[in-house]
Amino acid sequence: MGLEAALPVDNVLTTQLQKVINWARRSAVWPMPFATACCGIELMATASSRFDLARFGAEVFRFSPRQADLLIVAGRVSVKMLPVLQRIYVQMTEPKWVISMGACASTGGVFDTYAVVQGVDQFIPVDVYVPGCPPRPEMLIEGVMAIQRIIDQDNIPKDGEGRRVPLKIALQPTYQPRAQPLEVSIGAT
Numbered sequence: 001m002g003l004e005a006a007l008p009v010d011n012v013l014t015t016q017l018q019k020v021i022n023w024a025r026r027s028a029v030w031p032m033p034f035a036t037a038c039c040g041i042e043l044m045a046t047a048s049s050r051f052d053l054a055r056f057g058a059e060v061f062r063f064s065p066r067q068a069d070l071l072i073v074a075g076r077v078s079v080k081m082l083p084v085l086q087r088i089y090v091q092m093t094e095p096k097w098v099i100s101m102g103a104c105a106s107t108g109g110v111f112d113t114y115a116v117v118q119g120v121d122q123f124i125p126v127d128v129y130v131p132g133c134p135p136r137p138e139m140l141i142e143g144v145m146a147i148q149r150i151i152d153q154d155n156i157p158k159d160g161e162g163r164r165v166p167l168k169i170a171l172q173p174t175y176q177p178r179a180q181p182l183e184v185s186i187g188a189t
């Protein structure tokens, strides 16, 4: 990484152990995708070359909850799937984090029916809500970065009895849509 060249060989580097642990954790977040619908396509785009989640050290998607520490719920969750989601969350390693991606995961979206969970935060703790239908990859990356900032500050939220408390950070949409429909001019040929 160039450090060897910058530092003379007989120098000593000192830092706090907790800072090194936080740096390692935030630089190697391993997501567990729980993609059930169209938001999952944007989740895939986020990991692919154009948006390149690897720039943030979070591209190693694991499909085993025991190897993951960031659960990304992308898409609507049916009541039938809810026990699966809860089991995955319980089996993930500590400290673990949860992103609710898109309107459906956070609120049920347009699926106001008895078969769809009206917000996964009623059943698992959610740290970051990413808005959109679907959210753009940049917005999901912002959500990952929000969690990385918390890890950096060693701010694992616990209540008085040491239980994990969800952060409930709601990202604000930053994308400015252009007026629609676009102006069309028809010139004489």
Ligand code: SF4
Binding pocket: 037, 038, 039, 040, 074, 075, 076, 101, 102, 103, 104, 105, 109, 132, 133, 134, 135
């Ligand atoms: S929020 Fe929109 S894009 Fe995402 S799963 Fe629901 S309907 Fe699909």
